Amino acid sequence: MIEFRTVRKQYDDGAVAVQELSLTVRAGTVTALVGPSGCGKTTLLRMVNRMIEPSSGTVLLDGHDVRDSDPAVLRRGIGYVIQQAGLFPHRTVRDNVATVPMLFGRSRRRARRDAEELIERVGLSREMGGRYPSQLSGGQQQRVGVARALAADPPVLLMDEPFSAVDPVVRAGLQDELMRLQEELGKTVLFVTHDIDEAIKLGDRVAVLRQGGHLAQYAPPEELLARPADDFVTSFVGRDRGYRRLSFVDSAGLDPAPVDTVHIGDTSADVPSRAEWVLALDAHERPRGWLHPNATVRGQLTEDQLIAGGSLHTLGSPLRGALDAALSAPSGLGVVVDGDGGFVGVVTARHVLDLIEARQHPALTEGAA
Numbered sequence: 001m002i003e004f005r006t007v008r009k010q011y012d013d014g015a016v017a018v019q020e021l022s023l024t025v026r027a028g029t030v031t032a033l034v035g036p037s038g039c040g041k042t043t044l045l046r047m048v049n050r051m052i053e054p055s056s057g058t059v060l061l062d063g064h065d066v067r068d069s070d071p072a073v074l075r076r077g078i079g080y081v082i083q084q085a086g087l088f089p090h091r092t093v094r095d096n097v098a099t100v101p102m103l104f105g106r107s108r109r110r111a112r113r114d115a116e117e118l119i120e121r122v123g124l125s126r127e128m129g130g131r132y133p134s135q136l137s138g139g140q141q142q143r144v145g146v147a148r149a150l151a152a153d154p155p156v157l158l159m160d161e162p163f164s165a166v167d168p169v170v171r172a173g174l175q176d177e178l179m180r181l182q183e184e185l186g187k188t189v190l191f192v193t194h195d196i197d198e199a200i201k202l203g204d205r206v207a208v209l210r211q212g213g214h215l216a217q218y219a220p221p222e223e224l225l226a227r228p229a230d231d232f233v234t235s236f237v238g239r240d241r242g243y244r245r246l247s248f249v250d251s252a253g254l255d256p257a258p259v260d261t262v263h264i265g266d267t268s269a270d271v272p273s274r275a276e277w278v279l280a281l282d283a284h285e286r287p288r289g290w291l292h293p294n295a296t297v298r299g300q301l302t303e304d305q306l307i308a309g310g311s312l313h314t315l316g317s318p319l320r321g322a323l324d325a326a327l328s329a330p331s332g333l334g335v336v337v338d339g340d341g342g343f344v345g346v347v348t349a350r351h352v353l354d355l356i357e358a359r360q361h362p363a364l365t366e367g368a369a
């Protein structure tokens with residue numbers, strides 16, 4: 001557990017970066033620190049490993065004042081990942097990851113073997129261990145940065161905008177990878193970002209900071225979206241927070257309806273012309289696309305005769321996916337699949353909206369029924 005108790009930081013030039021701030025990061029959870037540039041996020045993060053000392057107040061790690069620990073010893077239990085990975089350019093990937101364990105006395109051979117395992121764990125191939133950082137893409141370098149921070153198996157990870165230098169697609173992949181790793185490893189993570197979407201995706205709790213190092217709100221992401229504490233947080237979380245909140249509403253009670261289906265490879269005799277949209281499935285019952293109403297199939301049904309479908313909603317995942325599936329489908333019918341991708345049924349946007357309404361105002365809906 002990391003605890004900030006009324007910490008304040010004033011730099012020598014008089015600038016106050018953090019203003020009497022109290023915050024607790026529970027063990028085994030991810031807390032995202034988010035806010036505009038210069039609001040004190042990095043300052044706060046670096047107080048944990050004593051790269052920066054507070055002007056007043058206390059930072060506790062598992063109940064112990066960090067000031068009572070020698071910084072070098074303290075940092076052994078704290079992984080640190082920064083933007084653009086900060087790798088040693090003249091060491092191979094494997095040696096970058098093995099450096100810290102070797103400093104702690106692990107044999108070179110053992111440290112390298114562990115490094116190779118970690119390299120795979122963060123989603124890179126073992127062969128990449130022999131390359132130099134400049135021979136990797138930005139996203140791959142970030143993965144190495146994460147592997148290096150994990151190498152000493154620290155219970156705490158500090159991550160300072162670790163993914164902000166890569167493009168959005170790679171970034172999303174790195175975020176997913178971190179979530180997967182975190183499920184496995186259960187570290188106590190403090191994650192700095194200026195991107196509210198990243199904070200909401202990764203944080204079990206999100207701390208929104210505003211200029212001058214004030215804590216504007218500290219809450220789980222769904223609460224932040226549902227009940228922003230003030231105008232600053234409201235504008236910071238953005239306009240479509242109502243829609244984004246659906247990411248945290250489960251889809252229990254969603255009742256997919258049947259729809260006419262055909263299979264790829266069916267002949268025109270099997271596929272009579274219909275006035276309704278027809279969903280085409282493959283041999284594994286997975287949706288492949290839609291057949292337009294009244295479309296005539298010539299010969300066998302092939303994929304190029306289909307209109308590409310919208311997004312798919314997996315049964316049991318949050319309601320946002322169900323609404324998106326309905327809104328993005330050419331037929332207006334959101335396709336619902338099971339965990340294996342097999343077709344289950346369809347939902348309309350109206351159906352999803354009714355469910356949302358019932359969740360938000362249960363009494364009202366019951367009264368109307």
Ligand SMILES: Nc1ncnc2c1ncn2[C@@H]1O[C@H](COP(=O)(O)OP(=O)(O)OP(=O)(O)O)[C@@H](O)[C@H]1O
Nearest residue numbers: 011013015017036037038039040041042043044194
């Ligand atoms: N060494 C320093 N000396 C003086 N002022 C500093 C120092 N480091 C940071 N500051 C100031 O403290 C404030 C907070 O800086 P900090 O780097 O913690 O913000 P941040 O929220 O991480 O910003 P960014 O998102 O831009 O990285 C800023 O106004 C900054 O200019």
